[in-house]
Amino acid sequence: MANNPLIGAPVSAIPTPAPIVDLDRLEGNLRRMASYFAARPCKLRPHFKSHKCVELARRQLAAGGCSGTTCAKLSEAEQLVAGGVTDILIANQVVGSDKARRLAVLNHKATVRSAVDSVHNARELSAAASNNNTTIPVLVEVDVGMKRCGVPPGEPALALAQEIMRLPGLRFDGLQGYEGHLVALPDRDERASKTREALAPLIETRRLIERAGIPVAIVSSGGTGTYDITGNIEGVNEVQCGSYALMDGAYARIRPEFVVARWILATVISARDGWAVVDVGTKGLGCEFGLPTIEGRPDAKARYTAEEHTPFDGLAAQVGDKLRIIPSHGCTTQNLYRQMWIARGDTIVDVWPIEGAGCLE
Amino acid sequence: MANNPLIGAPVSAIPTPAPIVDLDRLEGNLRRMASYFAARPCKLRPHFKSHKCVELARRQLAAGGCSGTTCAKLSEAEQLVAGGVTDILIANQVVGSDKARRLAVLNHKATVRSAVDSVHNARELSAAASNNNTTIPVLVEVDVGMKRCGVPPGEPALALAQEIMRLPGLRFDGLQGYEGHLVALPDRDERASKTREALAPLIETRRLIERAGIPVAIVSSGGTGTYDITGNIEGVNEVQCGSYALMDGAYARIRPEFVVARWILATVISARDGWAVVDVGTKGLGCEFGLPTIEGRPDAKARYTAEEHTPFDGLAAQVGDKLRIIPSHGCTTQNLYRQMWIARGDTIVDVWPIEGAGCLE
Numbered sequence: 001m002a003n004n005p006l007i008g009a010p011v012s013a014i015p016t017p018a019p020i021v022d023l024d025r026l027e028g029n030l031r032r033m034a035s036y037f038a039a040r041p042c043k044l045r046p047h048f049k050s051h052k053c054v055e056l057a058r059r060q061l062a063a064g065g066c067s068g069t070t071c072a073k074l075s076e077a078e079q080l081v082a083g084g085v086t087d088i089l090i091a092n093q094v095v096g097s098d099k100a101r102r103l104a105v106l107n108h109k110a111t112v113r114s115a116v117d118s119v120h121n122a123r124e125l126s127a128a129a130s131n132n133n134t135t136i137p138v139l140v141e142v143d144v145g146m147k148r149c150g151v152p153p154g155e156p157a158l159a160l161a162q163e164i165m166r167l168p169g170l171r172f173d174g175l176q177g178y179e180g181h182l183v184a185l186p187d188r189d190e191r192a193s194k195t196r197e198a199l200a201p202l203i204e205t206r207r208l209i210e211r212a213g214i215p216v217a218i219v220s221s222g223g224t225g226t227y228d229i230t231g232n233i234e235g236v237n238e239v240q241c242g243s244y245a246l247m248d249g250a251y252a253r254i255r256p257e258f259v260v261a262r263w264i265l266a267t268v269i270s271a272r273d274g275w276a277v278v279d280v281g282t283k284g285l286g287c288e289f290g291l292p293t294i295e296g297r298p299d300a301k302a303r304y305t306a307e308e309h310t311p312f313d314g315l316a317a318q319v320g321d322k323l324r325i326i327p328s329h330g331c332t333t334q335n336l337y338r339q340m341w342i343a344r345g346d347t348i349v350d351v352w353p354i355e356g357a358g359c360l361e
Numbered sequence: 362m363a364n365n366p367l368i369g370a371p372v373s374a375i376p377t378p379a380p381i382v383d384l385d386r387l388e389g390n391l392r393r394m395a396s397y398f399a400a401r402p403c404k405l406r407p408h409f410k411s412h413k414c415v416e417l418a419r420r421q422l423a424a425g426g427c428s429g430t431t432c433a434k435l436s437e438a439e440q441l442v443a444g445g446v447t448d449i450l451i452a453n454q455v456v457g458s459d460k461a462r463r464l465a466v467l468n469h470k471a472t473v474r475s476a477v478d479s480v481h482n483a484r485e486l487s488a489a490a491s492n493n494n495t496t497i498p499v500l501v502e503v504d505v506g507m508k509r510c511g512v513p514p515g516e517p518a519l520a521l522a523q524e525i526m527r528l529p530g531l532r533f534d535g536l537q538g539y540e541g542h543l544v545a546l547p548d549r550d551e552r553a554s555k556t557r558e559a560l561a562p563l564i565e566t567r568r569l570i571e572r573a574g575i576p577v578a579i580v581s582s583g584g585t586g587t588y589d590i591t592g593n594i595e596g597v598n599e600v601q602c603g604s605y606a607l608m609d610g611a612y613a614r615i616r617p618e619f620v621v622a623r624w625i626l627a628t629v630i631s632a633r634d635g636w637a638v639v640d641v642g643t644k645g646l647g648c649e650f651g652l653p654t655i656e657g658r659p660d661a662k663a664r665y666t667a668e669e670h671t672p673f674d675g676l677a678a679q680v681g682d683k684l685r686i687i688p689s690h691g692c693t694t695q696n697l698y699r700q701m702w703i704a705r706g707d708t709i710v711d712v713w714p715i716e717g718a719g720c721l722e
Contacts, residue, residue, distance in 0.1 A: 148672050
């Protein structure tokens with residue numbers, strides 16, 4: 001995209017609303033997380049779902065400290081493989097015979113693991129791998145207290161691992177357990193103690209399976225909120241951090257060592273005494289973790305978000321002003337755009353596609 | 362897209378998550394709303410933002426009772442014009458010299474009105490129209506109590522109309538006032554009385570401007586929640602309904618005369634005693650108006666939505682089951698997908714692009 005006519009333009013020339021990435025800040029975040037894991041036996045497996053941009057995924061790997069890439073769904077894995085990424089974990093179940101076939105085919109080109117939590121699904125993947133003359137590597141997902149997907153720790157996980165060992169076309173690579181109900185706890189000490197408590201049964205399950213004679217190559221867990229907790233638990237091999245790269249309003253509160261590196265550039269389209277309205281709302285901002293804020297304007301308070309509007313009280317601004325909006329949730333924000341503009345200081349230097357956006361199956 | 366290999370397949374063959382439209386239901390909704398307005402002086406101006414699909418916009422016009430099409434932003438208007446729609450209202454301000462130029466250029470091919478609420482913006486549009494040898498028709502937006510965009514009713518609206526009359530390249534076409542803070546009030550009588558109260562100053566403003574010798578061709582207002590209230594207020598010419606076509610969980614509660622015609626098809630990826638998890642969450646469902654429900658499964662209660670998961674308590678289901686999820690908010694749901702599958706009964710008969718998705722500026 002180096003021939004885009006806006007390359008070289010100032011950030012303010014970008015039509016709004018649009019995501020703008022500060023490349024210096026992004027590179028700083030990548031270096032910081034990479035150096036943390038480079039010095040440890042536990043590795044980083046950066047999560048694609050948080051930015052959905054293949055170029056950024058490649059830069060996370062190039063920064064070092066990584067065992068591979070994590071993603072949330074089959075279409076994301078297909079995009080990563082098309083972009084040259086060769087070691088992938090789909091941190092969810094891939095269900096249905098057609099998707100099982102696509103996953104099998106993908107394993108001709110790269111190592112693409114899937115999480116599994118049912119015998120039904122394991123058999124489906126086994127059949128697809130056999131029919132396509134390949135092997136699908138899988139992790140058994142263990143529920144560590146989030147009560148979403150996963151088998152209970154202990155015997156149920158062992159039983160599923162043993163079933164996987166018996167099925168042709170599958171390779172048992174280990175375990176996944178995600179403490180998603182804990183990663184955003186604001187108090188660091190509480191987050192640390194509850195995470196260690198939640199993951200203890202996962203480590204116990206690892207030992208149980210190993211005692212049964214089945215090697216456990218990978219135990220994958222964690223996220224940006226717990227990387228320095230989960231990453232220090234013996235028996236956890238890799239941590240699935242995503243939000244550290246671009247950050248957002250929610251993680252800025254609990255992870256001050258990383259900086260917000262992506263804003264939604266917006267234009268003031270209406271201004272009156274006491275408030276102003278920008279041209280982005282719930283169709284351009286992930287708002288599940290709270291209302292957006294404005295970079296450098298701490299006194300401006302969002303009143304609500306409508307589909308294409310956010311009115312800010314306490315914002316002295318003129319119609320036409322461009323502002324940098326910080327969404328509370330970066331992952332769902334990225335899902336709303338097709339590309340993001342890359343800036344060095346105030347100059348646009350590149351535009352990167354967001355391949356994973358648009359809720360592909 | 363008629364050569365898509367899934368045309369003719371059963372709905373259950375569609376990879377999930379994906380929007381599925383029941384064409385019989387959609388056509389019924391279009392007929393019902395069209396016949397309401399066909400019999401009245403006030404016309405329907407269906408809102409593109411609710412579905413963002415040009416094919417559906419064309420079908421709304423073909424159903425009758427319409428004065429034109431409404432959309433929320435310039436990129437949507439560009440998509441509509443590219444699809445052959447010739448009379449459009451952008452129900453928002455189009456701000457910035459580059460967007461003003463695009464709007465002017467668009468008016469070479471179609472009639473594309475914009476809402477205006479500041480002299481700054483009016484002058485910007487005037488300059489762009491003059492520079493591009495065209496006329497931009499505008500409506501003055503009046504704040505009818507939503508406290509978002511718009512000038513106050515009365516003298517401020519008249520002053521802006523007079524300024525527009527003086528500016529070259531602009532045509533004053535009338536007024537817009539949207540009672541967005543009232544359209545979802547659950548009690549019908551309260552909704553009706555508050556809507557009439559809110560729009561009275563808009564009608565007064567119309568008369569004030571007409572008394573000043575300026576013709577007011579259009580007064581545009583309302584939505585699906587108030588179509589049979591706003592559409593009967595003397596002095597309102599057109600109503601901007603969008604959600605009636607596909608409907609959603611929120612409007613189903615207050616507009617039982619229209620039926621839900623779009624679901625997100627989802628797959629059960631994990632099932633345990635007492636709950637099951639489907640493969641769609643906040644990245645595939647607009648959730649601002651509440652948690653999703655499941656067609657035909659009233660006992661299943663969503664516990665929360667995560668990015669790619671919704672766990673339902675009280676859902677007896679097997680891994681692999683396909684379910685029809687009803688999002689609470691259809692407009693933001695459509696924004697998350699690139700296409701929707703069209704079904705007659707259980708057979709896929711077409712696939713329509715969702716051109717407006719992906720938060721284009």
